[in-house]
Amino acid sequence: MTTTFTLSRRAQALTSSAIREILKVTERPEVISFAGGLPSPATFPVERMREATEKVLREAPQAALQYGPTEGFSPLREWIAERLSRGGARIPASRVLVTTGSQQGLDLLGKVLIDEGSKVLVETPSYLGALQAFSLFSPQFASLPSDAQGIVTDAISPEQMAGARFLYCLPNFQNPTGRRMPLERRKALVELAARAGVPLVEDDPYGELSYGGEALPSLLSMNPDGVIYMGSFSKVLAPGLRLGYVVAPEQVLAKLVQAKQAADLHTPTFSQRVVYEAVQDGFLDRHIPTIRALYGTQCQHMLAALEREFPEEVTWNRPEGGMFIWVQLPKGLDSGKLLAKAVERNVAFVPGAPFYAVDPQTNTLRLSFVTVPGEKIDAGIKVLGELLKAEIAALRAAA
Amino acid sequence: MTTTFTLSRRAQALTSSAIREILKVTERPEVISFAGGLPSPATFPVERMREATEKVLREAPQAALQYGPTEGFSPLREWIAERLSRGGARIPASRVLVTTGSQQGLDLLGKVLIDEGSKVLVETPSYLGALQAFSLFSPQFASLPSDAQGIVTDAISPEQMAGARFLYCLPNFQNPTGRRMPLERRKALVELAARAGVPLVEDDPYGELSYGGEALPSLLSMNPDGVIYMGSFSKVLAPGLRLGYVVAPEQVLAKLVQAKQAADLHTPTFSQRVVYEAVQDGFLDRHIPTIRALYGTQCQHMLAALEREFPEEVTWNRPEGGMFIWVQLPKGLDSGKLLAKAVERNVAFVPGAPFYAVDPQTNTLRLSFVTVPGEKIDAGIKVLGELLKAEIAALRAAA
Known part of the structure; x- marks a missing residue:
């Protein structure tokens, strides 16, 4: 008899997200990804961690x-x-x-x-x-x-x-x-x-x-x-x-x-x-300002690119901190479909729908700006801007 | 209004074990504890861990x-x-x-x-x-x-x-x-x-x-x-x-x-x-034999003490590996009650009952031998032996 692994109802309800599958491609080095929720590794205090591990293994191994x-x-x-x-x-x-x-x-x-x-x-x-x-x-x-x-x-x-x-x-x-x-x-x-x-x-x-x-x-x-x-x-x-x-x-x-x-x-x-x-x-009080400075600069860079490249029908917020910008597309546009087209052009982001517990808004998306160098932010946002302009034009033509 | 934290049924069913409370006393340095499930820290390869952390933080921080x-x-x-x-x-x-x-x-x-x-x-x-x-x-x-x-x-x-x-x-x-x-x-x-x-x-x-x-x-x-x-x-x-x-x-x-x-x-x-x-x-193939040798010696030491100190009505196994010996007391003895008396004399172990999913056998207990030095094994087992002899005598008197 074949061994039967009966899954719990909660396990059956777990589904591998389609987005996760699409985003696997973002691991390719040529992809400009605004999808990640990863902090910038440039902010990791490597020397500090080295000293700390060395001390712990010396004093209380x-x-x-x-x-x-x-x-x-x-x-x-x-x-x-x-x-x-x-x-x-x-x-x-x-x-x-x-x-x-x-x-x-x-x-x-x-x-x-x-x-x-x-x-x-x-x-x-x-x-x-x-x-x-x-x-x-x-x-x-x-x-x-x-x-x-x-x-x-x-x-x-x-x-x-x-x-x-x-x-x-x-x-x-x-x-x-x-x-x-x-x-x-x-x-x-x-x-x-x-x-x-x-x-x-x-x-x-x-x-x-x-x-x-x-x-x-x-x-x-x-x-x-x-x-x-x-x-x-x-x-x-x-x-x-x-x-x-x-x-x-x-x-x-x-x-x-x-x-x-x-x-x-x-x-x-x-x-x-x-x-x-x-x-x-008290290390964090000296270290955190350096993260803030980097992320603030990155955020400003992306905001400038959005101003320059995105069509006026698209709106977004201006964060005062953190790692993300939230983008609202005109009603009728689906950021999941946009993602498929963006990935073809080696740009990625996270569609907004999965973040809604009920009644998903498919005309939203999340951009992370902290790990992408400035020139790649420019290039990636330019691609998204072009795709959005084409989508909006198509939407109008269909209306 | 006071904020009400309504616990899930599964959280309500979680109970803090009475044993865990008793065993908190085993943290006192004067207690000889056979209760722990901890491996012996003498077996931790500190130098190896130091080299490994150093390498990881140097090569791929x-x-x-x-x-x-x-x-x-x-x-x-x-x-x-x-x-x-x-x-x-x-x-x-x-x-x-x-x-x-x-x-x-x-x-x-x-x-x-x-x-x-x-x-x-x-x-x-x-x-x-x-x-x-x-x-x-x-x-x-x-x-x-x-x-x-x-x-x-x-x-x-x-x-x-x-x-x-x-x-x-x-x-x-x-x-x-x-x-x-x-x-x-x-x-x-x-x-x-x-x-x-x-x-x-x-x-x-x-x-x-x-x-x-x-x-x-x-x-x-x-x-x-x-x-x-x-x-x-x-x-x-x-x-x-x-x-x-x-x-x-x-x-x-x-x-x-x-x-x-x-x-x-x-x-x-x-x-x-x-x-x-x-x-x-391949480090483990060199390292594990040293753990085996230590634990084997510790086990033999405890087995010898058990032979010497425990009354004949009590039985136990002779492990071929691992960290534990399982002890069976005569029917009618309760290892939970024995623990309370043992702790008064600064010796601890784990009663067996909680290890039964159904129908707990209260006349069982677990001894761990890996972290206790030889002379303390002797002293602790001697105390348990004395308590067991007294308990068995009392049981007979009551019969």
């Missing part, structure tokens, strides 16, 4: 290579708590769980907070990786009205909030849109959620990547007992370490810890100690 | 710190496939998924293969971490008859096999019992599973830790299309790296990859490259 506590390496948890406490509210280290990238935080939250059919509120659009992680636990997503400033708090009714397990959002330089929630919206959102008794899940991998202007307070700092916060070292140090963290009220954290124990026992001790060594003397 | 493919670092996957192919059957690298410790493999398998109520077959007793990982997906465990040689294949009826999603087992030096399945049993198990069409999940973290005698063929090598295999670098290199792997037929692997993408995107690139550098020239 056996501890660094041994199993460790599920909650994480204590000095790192304390460092994280201290840094987050800069936001105003004091965050104790006992609320911090170190995770294997903040993606793992999403998986653990799904496990601990979502039953089949649970209502989960998300932005429109939202981070694809979160939608995927939560989907494994079969929630009912409800997509909240959002504009260029994030969730439109005024447009949300008490019925929309009622009974939700949590509201998931990225207030800073959101993936995919690059948008940032202004202070007034943050205040309104925290108040709205507190009034409804609904927890907020604040995902903040890009918060430190502001090109200028003041940092805005986190939702966590506004209501530590009502917010689960997720942070990451991926965008400020290096993503290949897979080091993130979740901050949650103690009773939730205890459950996340139990779920993490079953998921991978703990995040690699070695990487935790190396990252702690790398950051403990 | 940016790639090592960047995001990587979910499947894992290709040269490492190829190395793993090649090593497993020594078992006879050729295992292609396309069947290998690198995981964040083999614990993650268990979580991914639960996600991909278990629906609520799915029948999952396990040994009696079985690895606690697997029971915990699978439990999150609410299977119906069925515990197969087992003896000192593992699953008693002759005693299994077709009805017991029918409809199971998989049969999970550790053929080599099982955690918690230290037992190894002999060749005939392996053959019978593979045949039985194949006849029933039920996949085998072979968990093999201890396979290389044989103190002597020949290695036995893996279930994987006997039927690559019917077995999902899990391996780990934790016991042969260092556990703090959290590096394991799953080998599965392509259609299952594809789903595991999708589930892993949602779980943590990928296992840290840096650790994967460091481990690859550490092992690629």
Whole structure:
């Protein structure tokens, strides 16, 4: 008899995305890719990491290579708590769980907070990786009205909030849109959620990547007992370490810890100690400005190219930080079809539709500007501009 | 309104184990602990790891710190496939998924293969971490008859096999019992599973830790299309790296990859490259014999102490490899209660009950011998022997 591998319903629902298949071609060196969500490797502090690994393996090799506590390496948890406490509210280290990238935080939250059919509120659009992680636990997503400033708090009714397990959002330089929630919206959102008794899940991998202007307070700092916060070292140090963290009220954290124990026992001790060594003397405060400067320059370069090359029917935002620009095409254009044509001309981006939990808007797309050199930004955006002009002309001819 | 964190049913079912609480005291330096599942840090190849990290950060720093493919670092996957192919059957690298410790493999398998109520077959007793990982997906465990040689294949009826999603087992030096399945049993198990069409999940973290005698063929090598295999670098290199792997037929692997993408995107690139550098020239074949020699000596030391100190009513096995000895107390004795008394005298072990998926046998316990120096093994086993003699005397007096 042939061995039968019966897949769970949740595994059957997992589908390999068509986009992912198309984007495999972006690995070809001749492709100019605005598709990646990768930070620029030029920002990785290699020398610092070398010193940190050398120190860890010299001073505490056996501890660094041994199993460790599920909650994480204590000095790192304390460092994280201290840094987050800069936001105003004091965050104790006992609320911090170190995770294997903040993606793992999403998986653990799904496990601990979502039953089949649970209502989960998300932005429109939202981070694809979160939608995927939560989907494994079969929630009912409800997509909240959002504009260029994030969730439109005024447009949300008490019925929309009622009974939700949590509201998931990225207030800073959101993936995919690059948008940032202004202070007034943050205040309104925290108040709205507190009034409804609904927890907020604040995902903040890009918060430190502001090109200028003041940092805005986190939702966590506004209501530590009502917010689960997720942070990451991926965008400020290096993503290949897979080091993130979740901050949650103690009773939730205890459950996340139990779920993490079953998921991978703990995040690699070695990487935790190396990252702690790398950051403990204030290094990030010297290092992050260099990332901001690079990304700000790259962003300006792409914005200039868009101004120059894109037809006037196409619109986009002007990010104040982060890694992405969000583009709106005229109704009737499909960015998935555009991608197929762009790839033929060796240019890639990510179509916007998969970022919508419900009612996908196919006339949107995401551009990442951080890893592509200036002249390639120019060349790639020129190609996209030409394709868009042709598409719009064809659309008009058909109308 | 107070924010309400409504836990999922699966999170509510997670309980903090009473044992775990008791075992927290084992962190006190005066406690002689046979409770840990930790490998001996004396076996960690620190100098080798230093050279490997240094090489990775010198030769490919940016790639090592960047995001990587979910499947894992290709040269490492190829190395793993090649090593497993020594078992006879050729295992292609396309069947290998690198995981964040083999614990993650268990979580991914639960996600991909278990629906609520799915029948999952396990040994009696079985690895606690697997029971915990699978439990999150609410299977119906069925515990197969087992003896000192593992699953008693002759005693299994077709009805017991029918409809199971998989049969999970550790053929080599099982955690918690230290037992190894002999060749005939392996053959019978593979045949039985194949006849029933039920996949085998072979968990093999201890396979290389044989103190002597020949290695036995893996279930994987006997039927690559019917077995999902899990391996780990934790016991042969260092556990703090959290590096394991799953080998599965392509259609299952594809789903595991999708589930892993949602779980943590990928296992840290840096650790994967460091481990690859550490092992690629055949290092493990030189290194593992030193671990075997140490653990074999430790095991003999504990066995001698048990012979000397334990009353004749107590029995135990004589492991041929691995890290654990399994002890059977007379019926009527409860190892949980024994633990409380032992901890008062600064000795710890793990009671056996939690390792049973159903029908826990409270008169069992697990002893780990790998990290405790010889004189402390003597002292600790002496204390346990005294307690056991007193318990047995009390049991007789009560009868």
